[in-house]
Amino acid sequence: MVVFEMVNEKGTLTKKRLAISFALQISANTLIAILLTSIGGHFEINFIFSQYIGILTFAILHLLMNLFQATTPTQKIIISAVSVALGAASGAYLSIWTLRQFGFNQFDLIFETLYRPILVGLVIGGLFMYYYYSKEKILDIERRIQVETMHRLAGEKHLLETELKLIQAQIEPHFLFNTLATVSGLLERDAVAARKMLENLIVYLRTSLARTRTGELTLSEEIELLRAYLSIMRMRMGERLTYELDIPPALLAIPFPPLLIQPLVENAIHHGLEPKINGGHLRVSASVLNQMLTVNVEDNGLGIKADWSPGVGLENVRARLKLLYGESARLEFVDKPQGGVTVQMQIPQPESPRTP
Amino acid sequence: MNIIIADDEPLLRLHLKEKLVLLWPQATLIAEASDGVQATKAITDLCPDVAFLDIRMPGLDGLEVARITAGRCHIVFVTAYEQHAVQAFEQHAVDYLLKPYSDARLEQTIARLKAINSPPAENAAIHAVIAQLSHLQPSIAAPLRWLRVASGQETRLVNVEDVVYFEADEKYTSVYTTTAEYLIRTPLKELETQLNAETFWRVHRSVIVNAAFIESATRTLDGRYHVGLRGRSNILTVSRAYAALFKQM
Numbered sequence: 001m002v003v004f005e006m007v008n009e010k011g012t013l014t015k016k017r018l019a020i021s022f023a024l025q026i027s028a029n030t031l032i033a034i035l036l037t038s039i040g041g042h043f044e045i046n047f048i049f050s051q052y053i054g055i056l057t058f059a060i061l062h063l064l065m066n067l068f069q070a071t072t073p074t075q076k077i078i079i080s081a082v083s084v085a086l087g088a089a090s091g092a093y094l095s096i097w098t099l100r101q102f103g104f105n106q107f108d109l110i111f112e113t114l115y116r117p118i119l120v121g122l123v124i125g126g127l128f129m130y131y132y133y134s135k136e137k138i139l140d141i142e143r144r145i146q147v148e149t150m151h152r153l154a155g156e157k158h159l160l161e162t163e164l165k166l167i168q169a170q171i172e173p174h175f176l177f178n179t180l181a182t183v184s185g186l187l188e189r190d191a192v193a194a195r196k197m198l199e200n201l202i203v204y205l206r207t208s209l210a211r212t213r214t215g216e217l218t219l220s221e222e223i224e225l226l227r228a229y230l231s232i233m234r235m236r237m238g239e240r241l242t243y244e245l246d247i248p249p250a251l252l253a254i255p256f257p258p259l260l261i262q263p264l265v266e267n268a269i270h271h272g273l274e275p276k277i278n279g280g281h282l283r284v285s286a287s288v289l290n291q292m293l294t295v296n297v298e299d300n301g302l303g304i305k306a307d308w309s310p311g312v313g314l315e316n317v318r319a320r321l322k323l324l325y326g327e328s329a330r331l332e333f334v335d336k337p338q339g340g341v342t343v344q345m346q347i348p349q350p351e352s353p354r355t356p
Numbered sequence: 357m358n359i360i361i362a363d364d365e366p367l368l369r370l371h372l373k374e375k376l377v378l379l380w381p382q383a384t385l386i387a388e389a390s391d392g393v394q395a396t397k398a399i400t401d402l403c404p405d406v407a408f409l410d411i412r413m414p415g416l417d418g419l420e421v422a423r424i425t426a427g428r429c430h431i432v433f434v435t436a437y438e439q440h441a442v443q444a445f446e447q448h449a450v451d452y453l454l455k456p457y458s459d460a461r462l463e464q465t466i467a468r469l470k471a472i473n474s475p476p477a478e479n480a481a482i483h484a485v486i487a488q489l490s491h492l493q494p495s496i497a498a499p500l501r502w503l504r505v506a507s508g509q510e511t512r513l514v515n516v517e518d519v520v521y522f523e524a525d526e527k528y529t530s531v532y533t534t535t536a537e538y539l540i541r542t543p544l545k546e547l548e549t550q551l552n553a554e555t556f557w558r559v560h561r562s563v564i565v566n567a568a569f570i571e572s573a574t575r576t577l578d579g580r581y582h583v584g585l586r587g588r589s590n591i592l593t594v595s596r597a598y599a600a601l602f603k604q605m
Contacts, residue, residue, distance in 0.1 A: 065577050069593065143573055151568060154555075174412070177436035178365065181456035185371025238366040274364070275414045277391045304504065304511050315501065318515055327534060327587060333502075335511035 029054035032124065045104075049095045056094070057087025084122055158319065171208050172266070172313075182236055197235055203228035207258060219286070219293075220252035225262050226284060233269055240279025241269070247286045254293060254349065257324060263313035264297040264343045270311075272301025272341055280340070291349045300340035304333065321347070357469070360387040360402065362395035362421065363410035363434065368455070372408060372434065379459065380466045392416025399425040406469055408453075411435040430476045432465055500550035503531060505538035514538065516556075520569045520588050522547060524562035534569075534587030557601055559583060559594040573602045 032054070033047040061083035068079060179201055186194035207225045223245060230243050265284060273280045280300040287294050321329040330346040359376065363369040369388055376383055386402050389395035393415035399407055407429050409418035416424070422431050436455040451465045503514045514533060523530045524544040531538040548556070548564060555567050565583060572584040573594075581594035581602045594602060 062577065069576065069582070069591075140572060140574060144571070147570060147572070154568065174436045177455050178368070181371070181436065182365065182367045184456040185367055185374075189370075189374070236365045236367060240364075274412075277393065277414045304513060315515075318517070322517075331515075333513035334507075335513075337509040 025054060025058060026051065045095075045099065048098055049091065052094045052098070053088050053091030056091045057083055060086050060090075084126075088122065155323070158323070171205070172270075175266075178236065179232055193235070197232060200228040200231045204232065207262075210258070216255045217258050218252060219247070219254045219256040222256055222258060222261050223247055223252065225259075226265055229262060229265065230282070237269075237274065237279060240276075241273060241282070242280075243282040243284075245284050247284070251286050251288060251293070254288070256293075256347075257320070260317055260320065260345065260347075261295055261297065263317050264295075264345065267311065267314055268297055268299040268301065268341065268343070272299040272303070276301045288349060293347045293349050295345045295347075297343045297345075298340065300338075303339055303341055304335040317345075321345070357383045357406065358386045358402070358404040359383050359406045359408065360389065360395070360398045360404045361385065361408045362389035362392070362398070362413060362418065363408075364390050364413045365410075366390070368410070368434075375459065375462055376466075379463055383466075392418065392421050395421045396424050399428055404429050406430045406432060408432045408434050411437060427476055430469060430472060432469070499552045500547070503538075503540060505531060505540055507536075507538060512538070516551060517566070517568070519566055520585050521563060521565040521592065522556075532588060557598070559592060559598045559601065561595060561597075563592055565592060575602075 029050040030047065033043060033050040036046040036050070037043040061080060064079045064083055065076070068075065179197070183194050183197050183201070186197060203224060207221070207228075226245060230241075230245075234241050234243065261284065265282065268282055273282060283296070283298045285296045285298075318331050321331055325348055328348045330344070332344045334342045334344070336342060357380075361369055361372050361376075363372065369390070373385060373388070376385065383406075386404055387398040389398050391414045395407065395409060395413070395418075396416060398404070399421070407421075407425075409421055409431055411418040411433055412435075413421075418433055418435070422433075433452040434455060434457075435452060451468050453461065453465055500516055503516060503519070505512050505514050514531065518533050520532045520534060522544060523532070525539065527541070527543070528539045529542055529544050529547060531540055542550075544562065544564060548558060551564065556564050557567050559565050559581075565585070569586045569588070570583055571586045574582045574584070576582060579599065580596065581599055583592045583594055583602075585592065
């Protein structure tokens, strides 16, 4: 029953280890036989029974563990129990067979003493199983703690990196300078339009540059930002851009972290519509179903080209969703067969949403 | 002096046009283009003396237009691109305008264009500039971030960080996320070179696992490790060759 000592510290089976284990096994079996004899019965008979049952149980256990690749404690317990039962039964059968070969026919005696080695075997086997299970569990807990720590540290590092990237990536210089160039050009020709554009740019900059935000933001603030951004892009791109914001008014009060939709919209324009000769249409919609807020950003632009890869802005959205909501938020990019991309973002809502 | 203007933004085009009329009355605007294809056609068909090209345009970008029409006319790039890209230009004869530009800066450009006597030679300089600029466009071989996966009729993008593990599947590679499974054509071997080795661990000849999803690593009696994964119910076996990854855990 010294099965469990078979595996050394490093988890490898060496020939030396195997020999030591085997010796230990034999010794343990012999000890059991002595123990049994002290209770009663013949030493020879107890010896034969103990050895057969011990060795067979060990062999069967090892075989089954390898065969079924048991990993969970329950699987291991079941396999151990089955092994002990099979080991005891086959061991007892072989013992009787062996004793017969030696002309030993006092079966009364055998049957009288038969239950003892089996019982002791089961008890000792059970103890070892318990010991093994506890040890395994402690090891497992320690590993879990280490894995958790690793994840936590990685998460913290990631958060810092994301925040850093957020500062760097939020305002695209190309956007800023082209917009300023447009404002500058408009000033002389159409001061009203220039002023409107400048106001929209201020809304855009104020939201994008806000680093320390206090209080909870709502979806309506993000929509304001979208309106400002899209209004600028519409003026710049002219006929090439049309858009619609389909947000039910009831959803505007939903708490919503800033700058999660805007990068999706910016991406749709930058990669889908701006590079398309005839431009296209952009639609942003939102809905809540089963405590899940779904935001869709759809365009009929160029679609996901082979060499296209979402930029830092989208990476940020993804990373922040993960930090804020873990696995329960989703961000999906789907290239529609009829052209264009749909980006779908799903964010879990608290149990009692503020919406009616 | 015949000129053409190419910019995808109508207001910026209009602005440049008005400024040129004002500051360079001798010049004649013979065509306007709102994308790279139109610009190329206008340059090829109309043979202007000067082309003002925006760099970022649909169809073909300004750099591509210049490359295709090299030697046909003088080129002034009109760009909102950052300083380092612009510096490349400063060492060469071709002018650039950084958006937004002042009247004074545009006048400088005009003066420079007026002073040019030589025909727009298909010189090495412009090629060097274009090459340098093209090089500055985002083309850095960053580690693989997004996987393009087919899902029915659609193409989806899956972020590598959402992948729990990859498994080689004959010619293809299966991609497992917590919620879905996809097939991609990239062989596992090639993927391995593109993935960040710090988070993506090869645990088996045919399996690469995302370490962020490893929930437990259990050692079996024969010294192998079994890895349990967050969000997936199946257990992965670590082959002996890669067991070292888990020994220190």
